[in-house]
Amino acid sequence: MSGPELLLDSSIRMWVVLPIVFITFFVGVIRHYVTQLLHSDKKIDLEQVSDSQVLLRSRILRENGKYIPRQSFAMRKHYFNNAETGFFKKVKRKVIPKNPMTDHSMLTDMMKGNLTNVLPMIVIGGWINWAFSGFVITKVPFPLTLRFKPMLQRGIDLLTLDASWVSSASWYFLNVFGLRSMYSLILGQDNAADQSRLMQEQMTGAAVAMPPDPNKAFKSEWEALEIVDHKWALENVEEELMSRDLNFGTFFSQDRTCTMF
Amino acid sequence: MASVSEMYDVGWEEMRDKLRKWREDNFRNSEQIVDVGEELISEHGSKLGDDIWIIYEQVMIAALDCSRDDLALTCLQELRKQFPDSHRVKRLSGMRLEALERYDEANKHYDAILQEDPTNTAARKRKISILKAQGKSTEAIRELNEYLEQFVGDQEAWHELSELYINEHDYGKAAFCLEELMMTNPHNHLYCEQYAEVKYTQGGLENLELSRKYFAQALRLNNRNMRALFGLYMSASHIAASPKVSAKVKKDNMKYASWAASQINRAYKSLKRFVKHLCVTNAINYIHFSNRI
Numbered sequence A: 001m002s003g004p005e006l007l008l009d010s011s012i013r014m015w016v017v018l019p020i021v022f023i024t025f026f027v028g029v030i031r032h033y034v035t036q037l038l039h040s041d042k043k044i045d046l047e048q049v050s051d052s053q054v055l056l057r058s059r060i061l062r063e064n065g066k067y068i069p070r071q072s073f074a075m076r077k078h079y080f081n082n083a084e085t086g087f088f089k090k091v092k093r094k095v096i097p098k099n100p101m102t103d104h105s106m107l108t109d110m111m112k113g114n115l116t117n118v119l120p121m122i123v124i125g126g127w128i129n130w131a132f133s134g135f136v137i138t139k140v141p142f143p144l145t146l147r148f149k150p151m152l153q154r155g156i157d158l159l160t161l162d163a164s165w166v167s168s169a170s171w172y173f174l175n176v177f178g179l180r181s182m183y184s185l186i187l188g189q190d191n192a193a194d195q196s197r198l199m200q201e202q203m204t205g206a207a208v209a210m211p212p213d214p215n216k217a218f219k220s221e222w223e224a225l226e227i228v229d230h231k232w233a234l235e236n237v238e239e240e241l242m243s244r245d246l247n248f249g250t251f252f253s254q255d256r257t258c259t260m261f
Numbered sequence B: 001m002a003s004v005s006e007m008y009d010v011g012w013e014e015m016r017d018k019l020r021k022w023r024e025d026n027f028r029n030s031e032q033i034v035d036v037g038e039e040l041i042s043e044h045g046s047k048l049g050d051d052i053w054i055i056y057e058q059v060m061i062a063a064l065d066c067s068r069d070d071l072a073l074t075c076l077q078e079l080r081k082q083f084p085d086s087h088r089v090k091r092l093s094g095m096r097l098e099a100l101e102r103y104d105e106a107n108k109h110y111d112a113i114l115q116e117d118p119t120n121t122a123a124r125k126r127k128i129s130i131l132k133a134q135g136k137s138t139e140a141i142r143e144l145n146e147y148l149e150q151f152v153g154d155q156e157a158w159h160e161l162s163e164l165y166i167n168e169h170d171y172g173k174a175a176f177c178l179e180e181l182m183m184t185n186p187h188n189h190l191y192c193e194q195y196a197e198v199k200y201t202q203g204g205l206e207n208l209e210l211s212r213k214y215f216a217q218a219l220r221l222n223n224r225n226m227r228a229l230f231g232l233y234m235s236a237s238h239i240a241a242s243p244k245v246s247a248k249v250k251k252d253n254m255k256y257a258s259w260a261a262s263q264i265n266r267a268y269k270s271l272k273r274f275v276k277h278l279c280v281t282n283a284i285n286y287i288h289f290s291n292r293i
Helices: A010-038 A046-067 A070-081 A104-131 A146-152 A168-178 A180-187 A195-204 A214-226 A237-243 B004-008 B012-024 B030-048 B051-065 B069-082 B087-099 B103-116 B121-133 B137-150 B155-167 B171-184 B189-202 B205-221 B226-241 B247-292
Strands: none
Touching (some): A010 A168, A010 A180, A046 A214, A104 A168, A146 A168, A168 A180, A237 B205, A237 B247, B012 B030, B012 B051, B030 B051, B030 B069, B051 B087, B069 B087, B087 B121, B121 B137, B155 B189, B171 B189
16 A cells, blocks of 8 residues: 655755765775774695695696697696596595684684674664654655565554655665675775675685685596596697798887887 | 986986886896996985885895895895895895805705795795705706695796706606696797797607697797797708608698798898898988088
């Protein structure tokens, strides 16, 4: 049931909508800088570096193997994929599952993440709810069902009011997610103010820099290498070369200066 | 002795940009770097800001090349003052010890760095170059192999290993290293050409065919590679002259060889024309110049 169109006071726009946008934006920027200050360097393990380079080499073999002779390609494929002695078959890395409770560095990282991201959101959200309560801010452009009313219309107990009219708290949350692209514009990619990315990480499990299981990476690389065939790029190279003309006209150029500047 | 800025009429910004270009393109023109860099540091040091530290590093390495120990020491001391605990600076002081041929002290230096940071590649590579400088090529090869087992992606190291193997006349292993380089840089004509030369030196019919193919590939990647053109001619004529080939292979290779020879002739003709043109223009300039005096 759609109620009559409400006409909102324009001072709402000036004193509520815009300030909330600015507050969200600046809090995000401050969050980014605070995260950078509290950031601690990750210690790199020699084995991890070595493993990542081996995986890179195998990938290069798959992609550019066609530039080396067939025999050499077969030699390398055998080195990686052989059933008994192949690298991907033989090497098993001991994977210690990183338990967040016992691993000290992960614990501090989690705490820091919580502090800088969740806490300001709760604080600011609550303050906005308290400061800007009792009136509607704006109307969302799509119709909503009645179930959304208690969530989006905090502090307004009108039964007949359309659920599309929302209060300031929901405008705040809309801003938090909407300003993501603004952050990447101003702070560059990969910034710490990007809240939704953090939430995604928390949902998929522990966010660690290296793939937590090198064995899985080895297995997938083994499979990929198995199916690759060697198609030599140099089969007809002489014919291709001789069909073109080597232009010697511009071979020697006038302005070859041997001085420094 | 006129200063660089006077001789070439350049300002300090151009000198700094030139140094940066040399740094980014990895040039090894140490005498020029020392001339330009020394003047830049002494006259315009304050204007450089934070750039000065990387220029210190660049000039120091160039000074070690030209055995300007005084300049190297001043640069090193400035860097040590600014970055007292840096591994990068410690590596530079190790390099200075190497230049003074105090190899044992340099080795101790690098071992200390590796103690603190086992993943530091620069220190390990310096230790290998000490072995090379002392002429112990077998140990250098062994250490380099161990290094490459852990850091498979280091292209500089693969190239160095291929050079060491060529010096030891172990062409099969040198070819392996060059194959790694060709895979990671498929469009670099120089690696193709070097690989072809190694295969040609190894000899034997299949290797000659491979070398001919790779010379052709190098030419395809860069039309102006004269070495590859000569190589193509040599390998093709070698195969054609071999008694064990079939008639068809002989005919094909003679076709390739004659094509290569005609291209070489064309190149030299255009060179003759260019040299004539150059002499004429120089003569005209000289006449003008002497008329003006």
